[in-house]
Amino acid sequence: MIISLAFLIVSVLFITGIKLLASPKTARRGNLIAGVGMLIALFAVLPLLHDSHGNAVSLGKWFLLITGILLGLIVGAAGAYKVKMTAMPQMVALFNGAGGGAAALVAAIEFAHVTRDSSLTFVVSMLCAAIIGAVSLSGSIIAYLKLEGHFDKPVTYPAQQAINCVLFLASVLLAVVMAAGSHSMVLMLLFLALALALGVLMVMPIGGADMPVVISLLNSFTGLAVAADGFAINNIAMIIAGTLVGSSGTILTLAMCQAMNRPVTNVLFSAFGKVDAAAASADVATGSVKPVQADEAALLLGMAARVVIVPGYGLAVAQAQHQVRQLSDELAKKGVEVSFAIHPVAGRMPGHMNVLLAEADVSYDQLIEMDEINPEMDRVDVCLVIGANDVVNPAAREDKSSPIYGMPIIEAEKAGTVIVMKRSMGKGFAGIENALFLRDNCRMLFGDAKASLQELVTLVKAG
Amino acid sequence: MTAEMLIFFIFVLSIFLGFELISKVPSMLHTPLMSGTNAIHGIILLGGMLALAAADGFIQHAAGFVAVVLGSANVFGGFMVTDRMLQMFKRKK
Structure with missing residues (x-):
């Protein structure tokens, strides 16, 4: 009876926990509440343990049980606290x-x-x-x-x-x-x-x-x-x-x-590759790539009234989240309104990019979801795309033959000027060309995202 | 109604409860949510403990022990890593 009640409480705590995980303000508490539920469950199960004949559990088995739990605890904790946020x-x-x-x-x-x-x-x-x-x-x-x-x-x-x-x-x-x-x-x-x-x-x-x-x-x-x-x-x-x-x-x-x-x-x-090969021939993007130097990019950013940063997984790979936060802080000091546009699948998991930016102390009310930012994009002066590719590819809206056609994107091309920070002209994860890079209002800032951002921070500070 | 049927009722109602709870989560919390629910299915540790307690012979003991270790890693690692992620979600003053 008491054990059944304990399991009822455990279930209620799990449900409450998941419910609270739904809001950024209560999410941490939600996880803790579910954790408390789990601890109660671990103790509630102890009176139920018995051997195959229904007798009390022997001392040797208790030893195995406790050793096993502790071993799992050590392995799990080591993994949980050592893993990099990108992984x-x-x-x-x-x-x-x-x-x-x-x-x-x-x-x-x-x-x-x-x-x-x-x-x-x-x-x-x-x-x-x-x-x-x-x-x-x-x-x-x-x-x-x-x-x-x-x-x-x-x-x-x-x-x-x-x-x-x-x-x-x-x-x-x-x-x-x-x-x-x-x-x-x-x-x-x-x-x-x-x-x-x-x-x-x-x-x-x-x-x-x-x-x-x-x-x-x-x-x-x-x-x-x-x-x-x-x-x-x-x-x-x-x-x-x-x-x-x-x-x-x-x-x-x-x-x-x-x-x-x-x-x-x-x-x-x-397999995604198959769709890709069939559509690649239909690529008809025209225009030329227009590189930009860091000093000019810094000038463009510093003069803007509103800047939207579109971070992609490339940013995380370069470990440049802290640099991008510094840039955002420096621009804010100059009176520039800076926000981050987050695509639902930016990073490697939905919400992954939010975690990575949160780790770098970016306030979560600066993070704006795709559906909210798109209608405002034509009033944005500079859109800075860092290590993102497919999620800003206009082909998703315009080119019916593209394998990503129909995927919702952040409409970066609508901004006054688009600055794309990229290592090279390589393709994105989907393995397709990006017509955005060839647009008239697009400038490419080539190089390692971390080094380039560091340079931008210094230039904006000085300028 | 038999006990089995009652449990089946709870199962089906839980499915709908899960849908209702999750459908309103903003995408920014999807990763912590995936990780948090991942920790909750670590309750399999209870199953591992019950199975190890009832184990007979070397093979069952070994399998039960591995199940307990895996379940325990799932539970503790899952909750800790989720907490580590969530503590970073701060609003700047």
């Missing part, structure tokens, strides 16, 4: 993979305890948890490796969807055999192996730019696997927490795809 998506992928792996293992252990009297719900829940958890584990690892840059291109091979389909059907068939009464551990291991392979093959063909969508989807997968384990173990807190994560992850995944104007099926089942 956040990789970290989330790893933690998510850990959760998925744990869910699959729990299901496998429970499966070993299945008897003839076990209910069908019990067995089916476990099988669901095993397959979803294992897919999430191997998929997350591949996503991590892709984000770390270990695979340059989406890996494609003929008939990949047919092969994935066959694999999936084989696992379902195996699951049916096991649910029907073959409780052999060999079958379970084969089942897990199939699921792991499925996770790898699902993620391999997807391009690195789409990894955030994949991680978000796998995050919701892990949630569902945990909920399924909750069904099998009959733990209500696990069911509620897992399901909440499952449905939230789905919403987040869809929101991300919406921001890129691509149906989720397109992200998951077609």
Whole structure:
């Protein structure tokens, strides 16, 4: 009774926590409240622990339990406090993979305890948890490796969807055999192996730019696997927490795809490179690249009444968030109104750029979302694009043959002058030309973003 | 109504609750949200603890131990990294 009440409180704390995460003012408190819920859950489960005969847990097992928890705590804390903010998506992928792996293992252990009297719900829940958890584990690892840059291109091979389909059907068939009464551990291991392979093959063909969508989807997968384990173990807190994560992850995944104007099926089942190759020939951008020197750029910025900065992942790669904040501060001192226009998928995850700028002490009311800034763009004097490419490419609005056609963009080209800071004339993540760079009102400031920004800060200060 | 059916009710209602809670989050908080919900599914640690407690034989013990370590890393790492991100969201005076 008391334990059930404790789990009820835990569920309420999780729900409140997620609710508070929805606003910047309360988000941190929301996370802490959910954390408190988790601590309560950890203590509430202690009286429920017993061995396979229903007896009290032996001293040796307590030792294993506590050692395991402490080990996970150390590894998790080390990862959480050491990871660079730019590598956040990789970290989330790893933690998510850990959760998925744990869910699959729990299901496998429970499966070993299945008897003839076990209910069908019990067995089916476990099988669901095993397959979803294992897919999430191997998929997350591949996503991590892709984000770390270990695979340059989406890996494609003929008939990949047919092969994935066959694999999936084989696992379902195996699951049916096991649910029907073959409780052999060999079958379970084969089942897990199939699921792991499925996770790898699902993620391999997807391009690195789409990894955030994949991680978000796998995050919701892990949630569902945990909920399924909750069904099998009959733990209500696990069911509620897992399901909440499952449905939230789905919403987040869809929101991300919406921001890129691509149906989720397109992200998951077609390698981006293919669309690209077909459309590249239709590129008809005309004009010339007009380079600008730092002193002239500083002059343009200093004289402007309103400056909008469009940061992209290139800014984060150059580790120049602090320099861009300094530039914004210096300009503000001169009476220039500075704001940051944030594309929903800027960075490597939705909201990633906000985190990176927040780390550099940029106030969050200076960050303006795409839909709010676009109507005001023609009243902006200078738009400074730093390390962003596809999210300001006018082809998304004008060129129907472009693979990014229809993706909402920040309409940088409407500003009086556009200054694009870029390392070279290379292509963006989508691998396509950017007509913005050839516009009459566009100037290119070539060089390393950090060095260039540092130069701009000095020049604006002096000027 | 059977206990199983009741649990199924809770499951379905939780799905809708999740949709409602999340749909109103501004995109600037999507990363912390993904990370925060990622930490919440770390509740699988409870499953790992229950499974390890009920384990028989070396293989089950080993699997249970790994599940506890992974679940614990998911929980503690997840909440800590989310907090580290969120403490940076400040409004300047």
